[in-house]
Amino acid sequence: MKKFNNKLFRQTLSKFATGVTVVAINSNEKIIGKTVNSFSALSLKPPLVLFCLDKKTSDLKEFIKNNYLSINILSNKQSEISKNFAKKDSKWKNIPFKLSKLNSPIIDKSLANLECQIVKSLKEGDHIIVICKVVNLYLNDKLKPLLYFNSNYIK
Numbered sequence: 001m002k003k004f005n006n007k008l009f010r011q012t013l014s015k016f017a018t019g020v021t022v023v024a025i026n027s028n029e030k031i032i033g034k035t036v037n038s039f040s041a042l043s044l045k046p047p048l049v050l051f052c053l054d055k056k057t058s059d060l061k062e063f064i065k066n067n068y069l070s071i072n073i074l075s076n077k078q079s080e081i082s083k084n085f086a087k088k089d090s091k092w093k094n095i096p097f098k099l100s101k102l103n104s105p106i107i108d109k110s111l112a113n114l115e116c117q118i119v120k121s122l123k124e125g126d127h128i129i130v131i132c133k134v135v136n137l138y139l140n141d142k143l144k145p146l147l148y149f150n151s152n153y154i155k
């Protein structure tokens, strides 16, 4: 067994294959999106999900004080969208999306879009755990997921 250290911890976590989402808000007409793979189901009744945000991420306060957000689960055709929203000051210019009735950015052709209400955010370690209630969703059942494993996309 290798000796525990930060590098080994990161490397080990990267071996856990995940899907990829873009979490997004429209706050005072500023649309913000971030690529996030820390998404997880939390509860079926009530319908709760969670994701984690780095405390150092830009617009953190705006993000967690916003009432509603969208979680766009990306398909295997959307790796460029994932790369776009992993950048600092990511742009919406070439991203096909619409705003929902709840004012959440819904990215077209995603595998699924969840419209959520933030119910709680908890500080822990260097991240904030954001717990959300799903209030609406769109599922595109025919699409396949974008997967992330070992710091690479698997299409």
Ligand SMILES: Cc1cc2nc3c(=O)[nH]c(=O)nc-3n(C[C@H](O)[C@H](O)[C@H](O)COP(=O)(O)O)c2cc1C
Pocket (backbone or CB within 6 Å): 020, 033, 034, 035, 036, 037, 038, 039, 051, 052, 053, 054, 056, 057, 058, 059, 082, 085, 086, 087, 088, 089, 148
């Ligand atoms: C596949 C992938 C998954 C990511 N998952 C998370 C995550 O769960 N939480 C997070 O805070 N940042 C995550 N990031 C990093 C953010 O996408 C990135 O830091 C952010 O969008 C860039 O803007 P910032 O300067 O505001 O941090 C991820 C990046 C990639 C490429």
